[in-house]
Amino acid sequence: MNIVVCMKSVPSSETKVKINSDGVTIEQTDVVFEINPYDEYAIEEAIRAKEAHGGKVTILTLGAATATQNIRKALAMGADEALHLICENAELADSSTIAELLYSAIKEIEFDVIFCGKKAIDCDNHQLPNRLAQLLDIPAVTAISNLELTTESGSAKRNIEGGTELITVNLPALFSAEKGLNEPRYASLPGIMAAKKKPLEERQVSMSNEKLTILSLELPPPKPKGRIVGEGPEAAGELVRILREEAKVI
Amino acid sequence: MAQGVLIFAEQREGVLKPSSLEAATLGRELKKEIGGELSVAIIGANSSSLSSEFKQYGVDKVYLADSEELNQYDGERYTALLAEAVSKAQPSVLIIVASAMGKDIAPRAASSLGAGLATDCTGVKVIDGKIIITRPVYAGKALIKLRIDSELQILSIRPNVFPKKAEGDTDPEVIELQIGEKKNPVSEVQHVKSERPELTEASIIVSGGRGMGGPENFHLTEELADVLGAAVGASRAVVDAGWRPHTEQVGQTGKTVSPNLYIACGISGAIQHLAGMSSSKVIVAINKDADAPIFKVATYGIVGDLFEVVPKMIKEIKALNS
Ligand SMILES: Cc1cc2nc3c(=O)[nH]c(=O)nc-3n(C[C@H](O)[C@H](O)[C@H](O)COP(=O)(O)OP(=O)(O)OC[C@H]3O[C@@H](n4cnc5c(N)ncnc54)[C@H](O)[C@@H]3O)c2cc1C
């Protein structure tokens, strides 16, 4: 079974955001880039599928040159090879453009399954997996919390409001991972050593034809200072009164 | 020339998702500025009666696909029907609610229609006839303003952010859509029976964190939720500890919520938790540590032991309700 995992490097969730003077990008010195947390579930699911059915796992990343270290991490977890489409300033780029670029690369790779994360936690777009599946003309099940995979098909569960949907699709297919799909493994020391020798191809790409224009990036307005109603249980009555009479929310 | 606004009305089992009326209200506002018609695409089994729910939202046309075959959401089929509604209505704006279904259908529709899409928007304005949207990025640590440059501009809106408002009374014309064949079977939809509202739809949420001390104490947040008619949420710490299910997690790797009232009990307010709830209108924090970061975003706070404060709140609210 040949598996492709689309993996994005994103600023760590701890990052303090500072906006550059250009007003459309964030300051990147001191920012630590990590594997998008949802993509870790995708990598883990891919490695499990390979362990069950044989084949290989290819990591596909579009992003800045600094993403290399995270690609090596994925290889250390157990992926076999990687393709890095190098492109700066792709963090907040339009998903339709990223999808086209990933599509051009994937259509030359033989695959049965593509795994993505449900969303990238920097741009929070939640778009790429379905766009990519549409371009490849293959079925997609997004935000899955469980997957039963055979060599012919995949049955995936996705959470919906107040329940779950169970969807079965024939391969080739794309699945995007929700938290809870699995528990991602840590890279072992031999894994880290082996990763250094695994094939990593790099290609320069450039972006064009974006359908979105970024006008500005701003810090959110500061929250008005809150009010400590009091200490201990004696304050509960006053809080309830405020919520009913002043805030009118209960 | 593309003109007007189309709304994707979300329903499951013949029940309209309430946020669809938030989308319709926004659509009615946008239509005033950009002109054209306001239309609604309604897709699903037993869905024809839903068009009447849009009567007070200024809707001119309803594009309807009502068939038993559409009793469960099927991304490919629903997208094809939505695309057909777009080709008939020729709108310049398509609005979808960023729910589980909306997050799935919006990028499918955008891709198949060759359109730009801005997801999970929290602000929408019209400038020179073009839609300018605002959406949070970097987990709400920044806000981005975007213009969608394709002829069809698609946006999905965060539920509970745009107010809904009934106004006037129209009698929309109904146009039937052609239903195509089924490709990928949805085998089953399993409902988790719950007496409580769904997290992303609730107007009040009571969340518990590690300060709850253990899974056996969550009856407290549940009781508080029940007297308020609220949903129950959790921090990642308690989900990862196995005290609460994944579906209750609020935050960067959980659900994004924006209720009218969010009550955080024993939650420190880590940046990743704030990512999921800081757009709530009123935030209440109950924490015994006066320096907990949650107090920085809280509208109201009580510094104290939740095991004393929460039971007292339950008592006070019960007294008010009776
Ligand atoms: C990539 C990534 C993604 C993440 N995603 C999420 C996410 O989606 N959601 C999320 O929540 N977290 C997320 N986290 C985890 C986050 O960083 C915190 O670890 C987590 O939110 C802490 O949960 P907590 O507030 O329940 O626990 P703690 O931080 O341990 O806080 C417990 C609080 O309870 C208070 N307390 C204790 N006893 C009492 C008492 N008796 N009465 C009153 N108060 C009491 C304490 O003062 C303390 O403030 C993520 C982390 C990473 C790295």
Ligand SMILES: Nc1ncnc2c1ncn2[C@@H]1O[C@H](COP(=O)(O)O)[C@@H](O)[C@H]1O
């Ligand atoms: N630049 C990228 N390179 C590789 N994969 C990506 C990239 N951007 C997004 N993806 C994949 O698409 C998923 C959803 O991202 P998004 O739609 O941007 O929120 C991510 O979890 C990745 O699996």
